[in-house]
Amino acid sequence: MNFISEFGSTLLFTLRDVAPIVIIILFFQLAVLRQQIPRLKSVLIGVVHVLLGLSLFLMGLEKALFPVGEAMAKQLSDPSFIVDLGVEYLSADWTEYGWIYLFAALIGFATTIAEPSLLAVAIKAGDVSAGTIDKSGLRIVVAIGVAFGISLGCFRIVTGTPLYLYILAGYLIVIVQTIFAPKKIIALAYDSGGVTTSTVTVPIVTALGLGLAKTVPGRDPAIDGFGLIAFASLFPIISVMAYAQFTEWRTLRLMKKSRSSMQQGE
Amino acid sequence: MSRFPSKRTTLLVIGGAYSRLRSSFIDLLPIIVVIAFFQIAVIREPLPNVADILFGTLLVVIGLSLFVQGLETGLFPVGDSLAGALARKGSVFWLLLFAFGLGFTTTFAEPSLIAVAAKSADIAAASQLIDSTQDSLGSYSFGLRLSVAFSVGLAIVIGVFRILKGYPIHYLIIGGYCCVMAITPFAPKEIIGIAYDAGGVTTSTVTVPLVTALGVGLATIIKGRNPLVDGFGLIAMASLLPMIFVMGYGIIIFH
Numbered sequence: 026m027n028f029i030s031e032f033g034s035t036l037l038f039t040l041r042d043v044a045p046i047v048i049i050i051l052f053f054q055l056a057v058l059r060q061q062i063p064r065l066k067s068v069l070i071g072v073v074h075v076l077l078g079l080s081l082f083l084m085g086l087e088k089a090l091f092p093v094g095e096a097m098a099k100q101l102s103d104p105s106f107i108v109d110l111g112v113e114y115l116s117a118d119w120t121e122y123g124w125i126y127l128f129a130a131l132i133g134f135a136t137t138i139a140e141p142s143l144l145a146v147a148i149k150a151g152d153v154s155a156g157t158i159d160k161s162g163l164r165i166v167v168a169i170g171v172a173f174g175i176s177l178g179c180f181r182i183v184t185g186t187p188l189y190l191y192i193l194a195g196y197l198i199v200i201v202q203t204i205f206a207p208k209k210i211i212a213l214a215y216d217s218g219g220v221t222t223s224t225v226t227v228p229i230v231t232a233l234g235l236g237l238a239k240t241v242p243g244r245d246p247a248i249d250g251f252g253l254i255a256f257a258s259l260f261p262i263i264s265v266m267a268y269a270q271f272t273e274w275r276t277l278r279l280m281k282k283s284r285s286s287m288q289q290g291e
Numbered sequence: 292m293s294r295f296p297s298k299r300t301t302l303l304v305i306g307g308a309y310s311r312l313r314s315s316f317i318d319l320l321p322i323i324v325v326i327a328f329f330q331i332a333v334i335r336e337p338l339p340n341v342a343d344i345l346f347g348t349l350l351v352v353i354g355l356s357l358f359v360q361g362l363e364t365g366l367f368p369v370g371d372s373l374a375g376a377l378a379r380k381g382s383v384f385w386l387l388l389f390a391f392g393l394g395f396t397t398t399f400a401e402p403s404l405i406a407v408a409a410k411s412a413d414i415a416a417a418s419q420l421i422d423s424t425q426d427s428l429g430s431y432s433f434g435l436r437l438s439v440a441f442s443v444g445l446a447i448v449i450g451v452f453r454i455l456k457g458y459p460i461h462y463l464i465i466g467g468y469c470c471v472m473a474i475t476p477f478a479p480k481e482i483i484g485i486a487y488d489a490g491g492v493t494t495s496t497v498t499v500p501l502v503t504a505l506g507v508g509l510a511t512i513i514k515g516r517n518p519l520v521d522g523f524g525l526i527a528m529a530s531l532l533p534m535i536f537v538m539g540y541g542i543i544i545f546h
Binding site for chain 2: 038041042043044045046048049050052053054057058060062063064067068069070071072073074075076077078079080081082083084085086087088089090092093094097100101124128131132134135136138139141142144145146148149150153154158188189192193196199200203208209211212213215216218219220221222223224227247248249250251252253254255257258
């Protein structure tokens, strides 16, 4: 019974979130376009799937992932845990927080792989590119970007260096890459920044950032605790473009090689 | 089609469901491995409520499978058909109004934005930038949500307009980056972190598939546009503009 009432309240919550979208779509279908949605029945079934799926997903996250992830983020950034590792006293020396960087990178990677928004964009990109963009390949490259970004973001919290310097440096890298990267990937790379951080990643990463800012001496949670999400949205852009550049370079090299070996064979 | 599914279609449905569940489980496997590794090797404390956690994980797997199933039969077709119908109607006004409405309403109701706005109000009150009365906290976070929602609506309008005109996305994004960097020195330092994060949290799990389908659908229908080159980029705009607007909101409120 408990399960049903819990599920009911999550479902209501999801419905409330989705209501504005449904109203907008209905308004445009009925008042502006004045036509029926094609294949209405299958679309409705699909929307019901989305609502049920999202509710179960959120409920499962609340039950399993969030408590564990947040507890672990707190435990790992807890002063007593860090002192237990053999550190004499807590300091703002960045070398003492090794486990944090590793945890940040791994949890960033893992939650990004499970992120439904990224999955949606990857499916669409796979469809549109007729399979030249591999769905799971894109997600892995994005997840590597998030992993690096969150790990670097933790380093920033520990050292207390200003956020905008990192973001500025990231922007400069993105701009330089944009000049050299294959034109086809640019829009998708930019998009993959925004979709990485939603349902799964945000709560755990926020807990990690605020916990860390509370633990490290001299940091103010209000100022230093935020910014991890910004890292997680910036670095996938870089990693996706870098991967596209790498594959382009490799193809060119392979083509050159095969051409020169053909010439030698003649 | 007969009313009763044949044995073969039943098998197909079960097979499809099984493969979806399996791929959802594989999607979650990294999280399970990371958590298990840190619990066993680093933290070395038993997990509380193992039964709850296992049950929750099962729900996540089933939920993700259903979501992906519905994505392909529900959300993507709706986005596609709306993009098609609006493009065929030929009215730029209605198309842009739809873009704005979709961006504004979904962002305003976004739960993670509500949470971030409330948190930000607490921080602003703690730093004595605003009064810590319930009224001023409420109006501060309401204003913040309003400015983020407005900026997302505007971002999608600009993004859709870009698809119509075929401008390259990187001019817009790099221009936006320059705005972010130009406005940062003037923004109060308490709001910079929240502003930079606001970009990432605005686009929800239901909005992303719809907006992506809208962009790709438009780029597919309009002659001379490539769905891959021109269709993507709406989410990027929607993650960039809120940063500028939140910092602008901070400057106006705090000065």
